[in-house]
Amino acid sequence: MLDFLQVVKREPKPRQTGYSHVLDKGLGIRQVQDLLETAGEFIDIIKLGWGTGYVTNNLADKVAVYQKAGIPVCFGGTLLELAIAQGKFDDYRRTVKRLNLSHVEFSTGVLDMEIEKKAEFIRQLAEDFIVLAEVGSKDENVAVEPFRWVEEIKILLQAGAWKVIAEARESGTVGLYHQTGEVRLGLIEEIISAIDPEYLIFEAPQKRQQVWFLKQFGPSVNLGNIATDDVIPLETLRLGLRGDTMPDFQLKVWKPRSIIKDMSGNR
Amino acid sequence: MLDFLQVVKREPKPRQTGYSHVLDKGLGIRQVQDLLETAGEFIDIIKLGWGTGYVTNNLADKVAVYQKAGIPVCFGGTLLELAIAQGKFDDYRRTVKRLNLSHVEFSTGVLDMEIEKKAEFIRQLAEDFIVLAEVGSKDENVAVEPFRWVEEIKILLQAGAWKVIAEARESGTVGLYHQTGEVRLGLIEEIISAIDPEYLIFEAPQKRQQVWFLKQFGPSVNLGNIATDDVIPLETLRLGLRGDTMPDFQLKVWKPRSIIKDMSGNR
Amino acid sequence: MLDFLQVVKREPKPRQTGYSHVLDKGLGIRQVQDLLETAGEFIDIIKLGWGTGYVTNNLADKVAVYQKAGIPVCFGGTLLELAIAQGKFDDYRRTVKRLNLSHVEFSTGVLDMEIEKKAEFIRQLAEDFIVLAEVGSKDENVAVEPFRWVEEIKILLQAGAWKVIAEARESGTVGLYHQTGEVRLGLIEEIISAIDPEYLIFEAPQKRQQVWFLKQFGPSVNLGNIATDDVIPLETLRLGLRGDTMPDFQLKVWKPRSIIKDMSGNR
Numbered sequence: 198m199l200d201f202l203q204v205v206k207r208e209p210k211p212r213q214t215g216y217s218h219v220l221d222k223g224l225g226i227r228q229v230q231d232l233l234e235t236a237g238e239f240i241d242i243i244k245l246g247w248g249t250g251y252v253t254n255n256l257a258d259k260v261a262v263y264q265k266a267g268i269p270v271c272f273g274g275t276l277l278e279l280a281i282a283q284g285k286f287d288d289y290r291r292t293v294k295r296l297n298l299s300h301v302e303f304s305t306g307v308l309d310m311e312i313e314k315k316a317e318f319i320r321q322l323a324e325d326f327i328v329l330a331e332v333g334s335k336d337e338n339v340a341v342e343p344f345r346w347v348e349e350i351k352i353l354l355q356a357g358a359w360k361v362i363a364e365a366r367e368s369g370t371v372g373l374y375h376q377t378g379e380v381r382l383g384l385i386e387e388i389i390s391a392i393d394p395e396y397l398i399f400e401a402p403q404k405r406q407q408v409w410f411l412k413q414f415g416p417s418v419n420l421g422n423i424a425t426d427d428v429i430p431l432e433t434l435r436l437g438l439r440g441d442t443m444p445d446f447q448l449k450v451w452k453p454r455s456i457i458k459d460m461s462g463n464r
Numbered sequence: 465m466l467d468f469l470q471v472v473k474r475e476p477k478p479r480q481t482g483y484s485h486v487l488d489k490g491l492g493i494r495q496v497q498d499l500l501e502t503a504g505e506f507i508d509i510i511k512l513g514w515g516t517g518y519v520t521n522n523l524a525d526k527v528a529v530y531q532k533a534g535i536p537v538c539f540g541g542t543l544l545e546l547a548i549a550q551g552k553f554d555d556y557r558r559t560v561k562r563l564n565l566s567h568v569e570f571s572t573g574v575l576d577m578e579i580e581k582k583a584e585f586i587r588q589l590a591e592d593f594i595v596l597a598e599v600g601s602k603d604e605n606v607a608v609e610p611f612r613w614v615e616e617i618k619i620l621l622q623a624g625a626w627k628v629i630a631e632a633r634e635s636g637t638v639g640l641y642h643q644t645g646e647v648r649l650g651l652i653e654e655i656i657s658a659i660d661p662e663y664l665i666f667e668a669p670q671k672r673q674q675v676w677f678l679k680q681f682g683p684s685v686n687l688g689n690i691a692t693d694d695v696i697p698l699e700t701l702r703l704g705l706r707g708d709t710m711p712d713f714q715l716k717v718w719k720p721r722s723i724i725k726d727m728s729g730n731r
Numbered sequence: 732m733l734d735f736l737q738v739v740k741r742e743p744k745p746r747q748t749g750y751s752h753v754l755d756k757g758l759g760i761r762q763v764q765d766l767l768e769t770a771g772e773f774i775d776i777i778k779l780g781w782g783t784g785y786v787t788n789n790l791a792d793k794v795a796v797y798q799k800a801g802i803p804v805c806f807g808g809t810l811l812e813l814a815i816a817q818g819k820f821d822d823y824r825r826t827v828k829r830l831n832l833s834h835v836e837f838s839t840g841v842l843d844m845e846i847e848k849k850a851e852f853i854r855q856l857a858e859d860f861i862v863l864a865e866v867g868s869k870d871e872n873v874a875v876e877p878f879r880w881v882e883e884i885k886i887l888l889q890a891g892a893w894k895v896i897a898e899a900r901e902s903g904t905v906g907l908y909h910q911t912g913e914v915r916l917g918l919i920e921e922i923i924s925a926i927d928p929e930y931l932i933f934e935a936p937q938k939r940q941q942v943w944f945l946k947q948f949g950p951s952v953n954l955g956n957i958a959t960d961d962v963i964p965l966e967t968l969r970l971g972l973r974g975d976t977m978p979d980f981q982l983k984v985w986k987p988r989s990i991i992k993d994m995s996g997n998r
Contacts, residue, residue, distance in 0.1 A: 199785045200820035203814060223696030225498020230581050234789050248705025275707055279469060279714055289467035296719050307707045307715075311777030335707040337476045348992055366707075426982020429783050438782025440809055440841045440869040440900075448841075490963030492765020503903045515972025520732045522768050542974055546736060546981055555735035574982075602974040624936075716775050 198315055200448055204436040205416045205446050207211035210241065210267075214358075215417035215435065216327075218398050220367060221425055223247040225437035226259055233266045239432040240268055242300060242329075244422075246367065260296050270296075274304025274331050281318070282308060294333065304331035306364060312349060316356035323357030329398070330354075333364025333372030350392055361419050363388070365400035371423075373399060375408075380409055394418060408441045415451055416442075466513070471703040472683045472713050477508060478536075481701065482684035483627075485596075485665050487595070487634060488692055489513040493526055494727070499692055506699040507535055509567060509596075511689075513540035513634065527563055537563075541571025541598050549575060562595065571598035573631060579616060583623035585728045590624030597621075600631025600639030610654035617659055629688050632667035636689075645670055661685060669694075674701055675708045682718055683709075734994075738952045738970040739980050744775060744801075749969065750894075752863075752932050752955035754901060755964055756780040760793055766959055767800045773966040774802055776834060776863075778956075780901065781809035793832050804830075806930055808838025808865050811819030815852070815922070816842060816896050827860065838865035840898060846883060850890035857891030864888075867898025877921035879903075884926055897922070899934035903956075907933060914943055928952060936961075941968055942975045 209213050219240050224232070232240075240325075243263055250256055250272045263270045272293070280289035293301060301322050305315060315330075322328045330353040332346055350361045364372030375379055388397070394414055400422040401407045410418045416435045423431050433439045439447030445451050475482050486507050491499070494610075499507075510530050517523055517539045530537045541561070547556035560568060568589050572582060582597075589595045589678045591686045597620040599613055617628045631639030640648055655664070661681055666691040668674045677685045690698050705715030712718050742749050742821045753774050758766070762916040765893045766774075777797050784790055797804045806827070814823035827835060835856050839849060849864075856862045864887040866880055884895045898906030907915055922931070928948055933943045939962075950969045957965050967973040971980030979985050 198788060199790070199826060201819055201826055202787075202817055206892055223502055223693065225495070227494045227498050228759070229920060231761050235757055235787050236761045238788065239786070246697075246698040247707065251469070252506070252696060252699050252703065253472075253502050254465060254505065256466070259502070270785070275705065275710065279705065279710060281898045283467055283469055283716060292468055292682070294467060307710050315610055375860070388751070411492045426757065429786060430780075432786050433782040436786065437807065438780065438813065443809065443841050448816060469736060488962065490769060492762075493767045494765050513964075513969070514974065515967040518736070518738075518972055519768050519773070519963060519970065520968050521732060521772065522885050523733070526769070542972065542977065546972065546977060549982060550736055552735055559735055712790045 204438065207435070208417065210238065212241065214243045214281060214395055215425055216419040216421060217363070217428065217431060218242050218244060218397060218419070218421035219422075219423045219425060219428055220246050222249050222404070223253065224425060225258070226255065226262055229259060229262050232333075232428065233262070233268070236428045236432065238430050239265050244302065245270065245272050248279065249273070251276055255354075257296065259345050260298070263282070264297065269300050269327075270298055271300035271302050271329065274296070274302040274391070276307060277301065277303060278305065279310045290325065294305065299327055300329060301326045302329045302331060302362070302421045303358070304362075304364075306331065306333070306335035312352055315349075316352050317380045319353055319356040329360055329362055330358035331362040331364055335366055335371060337343055337371045337376055343384045346388055347383065347391045350388065350397070354392075354396055360396050360398050360419065361392075362398045363400060365406070365422060367402055367422060369402040369406055373401075378403055378406065380406065383412050388424040389414075390459065404430070404441075407431055411435065411442055412445055416446055438459070471705065474702070475684065477505065479507050479508065481662055481686060481688040483508045483597075483665060483688070484690055484695065484698060485509050485511060485629070485688035485730065486690045486692060486695055487511050487669070487688075488521065489516050489634070491526070491692060493522065494709050495692070496529050499695065500529070500535070502544060502665045503695045503699065504533050504535065510535055511569065512537065512539050514540040518543055523662055524563065527565070531564065534539065534606050534720045536567050536594075537565055537570050537582035538563070538596065538693040539574060540725065544570060545572065545575045546570065557589075557592065566594055567596060568593045568597060569596045569629070570625070571629075571631075572603035573600070579619055582616075586620055586623040586625050595628055596627055597623075597625035598629040598631055602631065602633055602638060604638045604643055607648075610651045613651065613655055614658045617655065617664070621659075621663055627663050627665050627686065628659075630667060631666045632669060632673070632689060634669055634689060636667070636669040636673055640666060641673065644674065647673065647676055656681075671697070671701075671708075674698055678709055679712055680720070682720065683713055706709070738972065741969070742770065742951065744813065746775065748929055748953060749951035749963060750774050750775045750953040752778060752896070753957045753959060754778050754780050754936070754955075755851065755959055756783050756901070757787065758793070758942055758959060760789065760796055762959070763793060763796050766962065767796070768803070770962045770966065771802065773962050777802055777804045779804065779806050780835065782813065783807070785810055791830065794832070796815050798831065799806060801825045803834050803861075804832055805834035805836050805863065806832070808836040808909070811835065811837060812839065812842045824856075824859065833861055834863060835860045836863045836865060836896070837892070838896075838898075840865065840867070842870035846886055849883075850886050853887055854892040854912040862892045863894055864890075864892035865896040865898055869898065869900055869905060871905045871910055878917045879924045880918065880922055884922065884931070887990060888926075888930055894930050894932050894953065895926075897934060899936060899940070899956060901936055901956060903934070903936040903940055907935075912937055912940065914940065923948075928951055929961050936963070938968075938975075941965055945969065945976055946979055947987070952982055
């Protein structure tokens with residue numbers, strides 16, 4: 198990295214904030230090597246989206262390349278949901294251990310499940326793994342009320358989730374967003390009035406969504422479902438090296454906007 | 465591939481159904497190697513889209529990499545249309561033979577041609593090659609009536625086409641689809657009331673289009689113009705390893721929907 | 732490249748027209764090698780978009796791969812804007828020289844600057860480098876009047892810019908275009924009535940925008956912000972090897988359309 202400019206200072210890895218959670222939906226090994234050589238230090242975790250890891254022919258070799266570079270890998274939550282639906286929870290855990298994966302994602306994007314049962318799964322998983330728990334439905338017709346998001350996030354964190362991911366899918370058109378990709382303002386306002394953003398990862402696959410969260414919460418907001426092609430572009434947004442955030446992070450001192458009313462919320 | 469789950473069983477290659485026809489619009493050799501190592505078994509044929517094969521500098525080497533992995537390669541139909549327009553049909557055939565390509569695509573997306581002449585070209589090509597014939601215009605202002613699609617598909621199959629591809633372009637906004645990308649329901653209903661889908665490849669470049677066809681016709685529908693980045697994602701859709709099709713293919717037994725009225729059609 | 736067809740003849744590199752200005756927003760070295768092997772002859776210059784070059788870990792090695800293939804590389808204009816804003820203009824120049832870059836891009840997409848000051852920067856840069864100057868704001872809410880574009884382009888060329896790039900961003904939704912991606916017809920009409928298109932590079936990241944400019948100005952129009960995946964597709968459009976331009980460049984002799992009223996303009 199060049200160094201003749203003064204840019205936003207990033208927390209070093211492993212970090213609690215400024216976390217970039219990246220979606221790999223089928224890269225080959227040479228592409229992974231390319232990604233790691235150019236941008237490895239900007240990737241905090243790789244998610245093998247939904248069930249893509251299951252069908253990747255050279256999975257073990259590919260995972261090893263990420264691990265050698267010190268980057269944790271986890272399966273998408275959908276794979277675990279299916280394992281649960283088929284009564285294969287133990288096989289799933291064994292597979293994850295065999296691949297030496299340190300993280301798991303637990304979601305209920307497809308399966309219906311009582312909140313107590315979700316908490317119980319997270320408690321079990323947290324004995325062996327770092328758990329990323331996801332909230333929000335993958336169904337664009339399901340718009341969960343904000344207070345239920347808050348309630349669920351608190352319970353999942355208390356059950357042992359390391360952080361909670363707020364759903365948006367690869368498309369960025371459900372969960373946190375309207376079908377147009379616009380942010381659901383009221384929802385986010387309610388969430389962050391109760392939960393410190395440090396415990397949250399906001400899925401933000403579209404550039405305008407990344408820009409929105411960065412302008413709102415600053416360069417160190419945790420963002421998820423970042424496409425592999427967007428790892429370097431996102432880093433430039435975080436550092437104010439792109440037109441969209443340069444005025445905010447370089448030409449003046451960034452300040453939180455009005456949406457943030459009370460970030461002292463308990464967990 | 466992992467194997468701790470029960471997933472949809474796929475016909476082995478070479479297969480008549482569950483065919484994934486993939487669009488390469490300019491990959492380099494390392495990208496091809498990556499694709500084959502991770503997902504080679506999910507690719508039934510590679511199309512070098514429109515005239516991209518003509519300008520690819522290292523074409524012969526690239527084709528050889530696909531062929532060594534047992535994957536047939538063919539030029540896009542536009543290249544043959546141009547050869548015909550320039551009176552270079554024989555040069556085209558010689559080039560295809562020199563590259564050891566087993567398949568050709570015959571289309572009339574740009575050229576106007578009488579149906580008898582189309583059939584005559586297919587008869588000639590079928591002597592040497594496996595012929596994929598394409599129906600539908602590339603022009604978004606041309607919406608051919610459903611009964612003409614049916615008539616033409618029947619004639620092209622009778623002339624010796626192995627399967628017929630229903631046009632959508634790389635964008636998925638013409639032919640089978642409205643300009644918005646929505647499926648032209650009436651058109652598809654009329655086609656499959658007369659033609660067994662086994663003889664058809666539906667171009668479906670957009671994910672929502674793939675999901676629509678899979679939910680309608682099941683995991684083994686033949687799909688075309690799949691982007692190379694979408695080979696693994698499509699396979700997860702076929703197997704019910706993604707939220708969009710998991711409820712249909714994993715959580716209950718899939719059944720054809722009402723659109724399919726009569727699939728006993730003759731050819 | 733195959734050669735059995737008669738296709739549009741391209742000016743050899745280094746060329747003044749038919750220039751393809753390509754946007755690299757973070758490729759790795761293997762991806763660069765793939766791109767060069769398949770399509771190197773169709774790339775006239777590589778722009779490391781906005782500040783992406785600044786954060787690319789293996790920047791020097793990557794630049795060397797392009798340079799070895801004879802392809803000039805330059806930083807995006809945003810990086811220079813930031814250097815200017817931080818009083819690091821000399822450090823920027825030193826870095827560019829150390830990397831042996833022959834070209835620089837000068838823009839004011841974010842910074843406000845008097846036209847005289849812009850001209851002064853270009854005069855200074857032109858002493859050491861080939862200068863691509865960009866006009867147009869990156870802000871979608873700023874629609875500069877056409878006569879100001881013309882005025883500014885003339886001044887920048889007189890100050891020593893080799894060519895002027897007309898802004899559209901990576902998205903193709905500002906500058907030359909409406910927010911929908913549609914061409915701002917009146918703007919382009921006014922520009923090309925005063926400036927010979929040979930001195931202009933039109934940013935046209937979307938395919939429909941490329942097609943529009945090619946149909947309007949012919950196969951040798953200079954186009955910019957071409958995605959690396961679109962280098963081969965663009966070349967097929969230039970040569971009439973894709974349905975969109977085949978009727979114009981292959982099936983009849985291309986003629987400029989009515990928008991072009993007077994291309995004799997002085998500079």
